[in-house]
C-alpha cells in the first residue's frame with residue numbers, strides 16, 4: 001500500500017480574528033495574499049504582519065519572473081513565518097518562499113537537491129478546490145523554458161493548514177462552483193485510482209458526501225451557500241488529502257489542453273470532461289469503478305444504474321456545463337489534443353482505473369463536442 005501522508009497540522013477557526021490570536025500573528029510574519037482578499041477580511045482587524053500582494057509582482061498564474069521578483073522582495077525583509085492567504089497561485093508561491101534560502105531564484109530552487117523549509121509555512125485557502133494546503137507540490141510557469149513545471153518535495157508541506165470558512169464568503173458564485181467541482185473531481189479520481197488505499201478512500205468518500213449533500217442543500221436557495229461553506233472547505237481539504245497520495249487521473253489529463261488552449265479555468269475545464277470520463281469507465285467496466293455508482297446513488301437518492309445521470313442532472317443545476325465546441329474546440333483539435341495528452345500526461349493517466357489510449361481520449365472528447 002502506498003504510504004499515506006497527512007503532514008500539516010489542520011485547524012479550523014470560525015473567523016479570521018480567532019486565527020490571528022491563536023497564531024499570535026505579528027510583525028515577524030509575512031502574509032502573502034491578494035489585496036482584494038486580504039483587505040476585506042483582515043483590514044479591520046489588528047493584523048500586524050508584513051504583507052506581500054501577488055499582483056504587485058505579476059499577473060496570472062505563478063511564473064518564474066513573478067516568483068523571482070517575490071523572492072527578491074522577501075529577501076529584503078526579516079521574517080520567521082510565511083502565511084499564505086489565497087487560492088492556488090498564492091499557495092504555490094508561498095511554498096517556494098518558505099523553502100528559499102537567501103539568494104534563491106526559481107531556477108536555483110528547481111535545481112536544488114536537498115530542499116528544506118527555511119521559514120515555517122502556514123496556509124489559509126480562500127477557495128474550496130485545490131487542496132493545495134495539504135499537498136507537497138508547487139507549480140510554476142517557467143517562461144524561460146517555455147513550460148509549466150512542478151516541484152514535488154516534502155519540504156513544501158505547510159506546517160499548519162488553517163481552514164476559515166469566513167474567507168470564502170466573498171467568492172463569486174462561479175468561482176465557488178468551479179472550485180468545488182474541482183474538489184469533487186479530486187475526490188472521485190483519487191477514489192478510483194489504483195494507488196488508492198483505505199485511508200485515501202475514506203477521505204475521498206467523505207469529500208464526495210460533503211460536496212453532493214452540500215449541493216443538494218444550496219440548490220433550492222443559493223442564497224444559503226454561506227451556511228454551508230465550512231462543509232465545502234472541509235471537503236476540499238479531505239479531497240486534497242486523498243489525491244495527495246492516490247493522485248488525479250484522466251479527467252485532469254484531458255482537461256489540461258483545454259485550459260492551455262482555450263484558457264478555461266482549471267475547475268471548469270475538469271468539469272467539461274468529467275461526465276464523459278466517468279461514462280467511459282462505466283462502459284468499459286473499469287476495474288474498481290463498480291463501487292462508485294453505489295456511493296453516488298446514496299447521495300443522490302437513486303438506483304446505482306441511474307447514478308451518472310442523476311449526478312449529471314445535479315451538477316448541471318449547480319453550474320451549467322458547456323459542450324466542448326462552445327469553447328471553440330473542433331473535431332480536428334479533439335484528435336490533436338488526444339495525441340498530446342497521451343504523449344505528455346502519462347503521470348496522470350497512470351492513475352486511471354482503465355488504460356486510456358489515444359483512441360479512447362479522442363472518443364471521450366468527440367462525445368462532448
Ligand SMILES: [Fe+2]
Pocket residue numbers: 130182186252266270
Ligand atoms: Fe484539480
